[in-house]
Amino acid sequence: MNLAVRDIRHNAGRFAFTSVGIGLLLMIVMGMGGIYRGLIYDATLLVDRVGADLWIVQGNTRGPFAEVSRISATLEDRVRAVPGVANARRFVSHTIQRTHSGRPLRMVVQGLSWPDDRGDWIPIVAGRALRQAHYEMIADESLKLPLGSHIGLGKNTYEVVGLTRGLVGSGGDGLAFFTVTDAMAIQFDQPGEAVRLERAARRARVEAMDLGRLQPLLLDRAEGLSTGIPAFAEPQVSAVLVTLRPGAAEATVRRTLSTWPDITVYSTQEQKDLLLAGPVDKARRQLGLFRVLLIIISTIVIALIIYTLTLDKIRDIALLKLIGGRNAVIVGLILQQALLMGLVGYGMAWWMGLYIFPYFPRRVLIDPSDLVSLAIIVVAISILASFLGIWKAMSVEPNTVLSA
Amino acid sequence: MKTTPNNIAPAIEVTHFRKVYGSGHTEIVAIRDATLSIARGEIVGMFGPSGSGKSTILTGMALINPPTSGQIAIGGTPVLDGPHALVDLRAFRRQHLGFVFQKANLIPFLTALENVQIALEVNDRSPREARHRAMELLESLGIAARAKNLPVALSGGEQQRVAVARALANDPSLVLADEPTASLDSELGRQVMELFGQIAHERDAGVLVVTHDQRTLDIFDRILDVEDGMIHSRAGHEPLIETRTTSA
Numbered sequence: 001m002n003l004a005v006r007d008i009r010h011n012a013g014r015f016a017f018t019s020v021g022i023g024l025l026l027m028i029v030m031g032m033g034g035i036y037r038g039l040i041y042d043a044t045l046l047v048d049r050v051g052a053d054l055w056i057v058q059g060n061t062r063g064p065f066a067e068v069s070r071i072s073a074t075l076e077d078r079v080r081a082v083p084g085v086a087n088a089r090r091f092v093s094h095t096i097q098r099t100h101s102g103r104p105l106r107m108v109v110q111g112l113s114w115p116d117d118r119g120d121w122i123p124i125v126a127g128r129a130l131r132q133a134h135y136e137m138i139a140d141e142s143l144k145l146p147l148g149s150h151i152g153l154g155k156n157t158y159e160v161v162g163l164t165r166g167l168v169g170s171g172g173d174g175l176a177f178f179t180v181t182d183a184m185a186i187q188f189d190q191p192g193e194a195v196r197l198e199r200a201a202r203r204a205r206v207e208a209m210d211l212g213r214l215q216p217l218l219l220d221r222a223e224g225l226s227t228g229i230p231a232f233a234e235p236q237v238s239a240v241l242v243t244l245r246p247g248a249a250e251a252t253v254r255r256t257l258s259t260w261p262d263i264t265v266y267s268t269q270e271q272k273d274l275l276l277a278g279p280v281d282k283a284r285r286q287l288g289l290f291r292v293l294l295i296i297i298s299t300i301v302i303a304l305i306i307y308t309l310t311l312d313k314i315r316d317i318a319l320l321k322l323i324g325g326r327n328a329v330i331v332g333l334i335l336q337q338a339l340l341m342g343l344v345g346y347g348m349a350w351w352m353g354l355y356i357f358p359y360f361p362r363r364v365l366i367d368p369s370d371l372v373s374l375a376i377i378v379v380a381i382s383i384l385a386s387f388l389g390i391w392k393a394m395s396v397e398p399n400t401v402l403s404a
Numbered sequence: 405m406k407t408t409p410n411n412i413a414p415a416i417e418v419t420h421f422r423k424v425y426g427s428g429h430t431e432i433v434a435i436r437d438a439t440l441s442i443a444r445g446e447i448v449g450m451f452g453p454s455g456s457g458k459s460t461i462l463t464g465m466a467l468i469n470p471p472t473s474g475q476i477a478i479g480g481t482p483v484l485d486g487p488h489a490l491v492d493l494r495a496f497r498r499q500h501l502g503f504v505f506q507k508a509n510l511i512p513f514l515t516a517l518e519n520v521q522i523a524l525e526v527n528d529r530s531p532r533e534a535r536h537r538a539m540e541l542l543e544s545l546g547i548a549a550r551a552k553n554l555p556v557a558l559s560g561g562e563q564q565r566v567a568v569a570r571a572l573a574n575d576p577s578l579v580l581a582d583e584p585t586a587s588l589d590s591e592l593g594r595q596v597m598e599l600f601g602q603i604a605h606e607r608d609a610g611v612l613v614v615t616h617d618q619r620t621l622d623i624f625d626r627i628l629d630v631e632d633g634m635i636h637s638r639a640g641h642e643p644l645i646e647t648r649t650t651s652a
Binding site: 001003006007009010011315316319320321322323324325326329397398399401402 | 459462466468469494495496497498499501503505509511512513514518521522523525526531534554570582
């Protein structure tokens with residue numbers, strides 16, 4: 001006769017209610033693990049998908065994700081000349097926050113190196129890749145910008161021509177792909193007044209010089225477009241992405257590039273390691289500690305519940321001892337209840353998570369190996385939690401029945 | 405290992421039972437020096453005011469509150485020598501003793517049948533065999549129709565009958581009852597007491613009933629009065645076996 005099951009059946013409502021409580025607690029533990037996995041997935045998603053063999057960033061920096069990297073856009077052409085390089089693309093990435101339709105809109109602006117890169121590698125779920133050099137964008141669904149909708153960024157308006165699903169940056173903000181030129185225009189957009197003041201300041205600086213006074217044409221140039229001034233460099237980009245020729249030795253290309261003092265080169269794996277060791281690491285450790293705390297709390301909660309359930313049955317346990325019930329029968333009763341409670345709670349956590357996790361603002365990735373690990377942990381904490389109840393049961397005297 | 409009591413031997417023999425609680429200034433002598441014996445087939449009533457030591461001697465005989473000194477033998481097998489156990493007491497209880505209390509003390513999450521069945525299963529009877537035997541007992545006590553009911557659905561008398569069935573489950577050589585009719589009305593109390601008489605006389609078990617109920621004196625073969633830690637045989641209820649009490 002299974003006493004644990006009969007007791008649970010008798011107190012089904014209380015058991016169910018308690019299991020839901022434990023389930024919610026375990027769901028948070030499960031969710032923490034999922035958020036951690038999601039964090040890693042999101043952080044490395046772009047690095048994985050962009051399909052570069054090498055990342056060239058500003059010298060002595062760990063950019064473009066772990067820290068700011070600024071390199072000349074013309075570096076792209078220098079890199080193309082290196083033997084073994086099949087292609088080099090400019091990479092621009094920055095996060096902006098604007099207001100759209102009355103709500104704040106955060107997005108990671110990604111520049112595609114038009115016309116070489118039109119975004120054909122991007123997993124588009126609706127619409128298409130870019131077809132023109134300006135004013136088109138591919139947006140992630142999480143940005144809630146419908147296909148065909150228009151959004152004003154800076155001085156221009158962009159049309160959403162393609163949609164992706166689940167493409168977010170390491171901060172959890174949706175990715176939006178533009179041509180590099182548009183991405184830079186968004187990044188370096190200045191109000192008209194600021195442009196006019198800058199031009200006036202340039203003219204004043206030139207006027208103060210002998211050359212300016214002798215060459216009036218220079219004054220006109222100074223207050224014109226900055227792109228019309230050869231002395232001004234093009235705006236800088238975050239990185240240059242390198243694709244190697246088939247069969248080319250990565251080490252050889254890296255050796256060549258490493259002689260250039262203005263850059264640092266990383267492989268895709270190194271770039272991922274930088275991300276995980278940098279911005280993601282603290283979040284990972286924080287989630288890990290939080291998870292450990294929650295597991296300890298769950299153990300204490302289950303222990304107290306089992307202890308209370310044992311106290312409720314203390315006369316029955318004393319009676320079992322009086323009629324000669326072995327300790328194994330009593331230990332089995334408590335241990336089985338603790339395990340059932342833990343496992344039912346675990347099942348409820350998994351089931352509730354299926355419906356609740358998709359509504360979390362950040363990606364929650366439940367890995368099967370994490371599910372197995374948590375199941376083992378739940379079994380372990382259930383056994384641990386039952387010790388208090390078992391100790392109480394073992395210490396009760398059979399004559400408790402007579403004295404009551 | 406199951407011990408087999410000698411059928412010729414008394415159901416229980418208590419010799420020079422002395423129980424002292426505390427020590428020094430706080431020492432309380434609950435039982436001074438009690439010697440008694442209950443034969444198989446005999447039903448003995450034990451009377452006495454509250455605090456007289458009835459419960460102390462009962463729990464001592466139930467092997468759950470060993471004496472400070474003295475010996476207890478059940479069915480001829482020595483089981484306690486002072487506080488020292490000579491056998492596995494819990495195993496001995498499940499094989500040879502039956503208990504009935506003032507309250508039925510049924511396990512609330514088990515049905516009437518399961519409450520009897522559990523006493524058999526803890527004594528290594530298979531679930532199938534235990535179920536069959538438990539049903540037989542409930543039938544013999546006239547409550548088979550309530551076998552599937554939880555205790556909460558049973559009347560006080562029915563609950564007490566289930567408790568009796570549980571006490572008898574393993575054919576004990578000694579049944580100990582502590583105020584078994586205290587929570588019953590007089591008619592039901594009488595029925596339960598008669599049931600104990602049947603257990604003693606028809607099942608050949610020794611039965612000790614601790615009670616305050618003077619209306620059922622005729623049921624008992626012998627009556628013991630406990631007062632201030634001393635046991636006396638009541639006049640007119642002569643002992644079948646010598647019972648002796650001595651002062652400390």
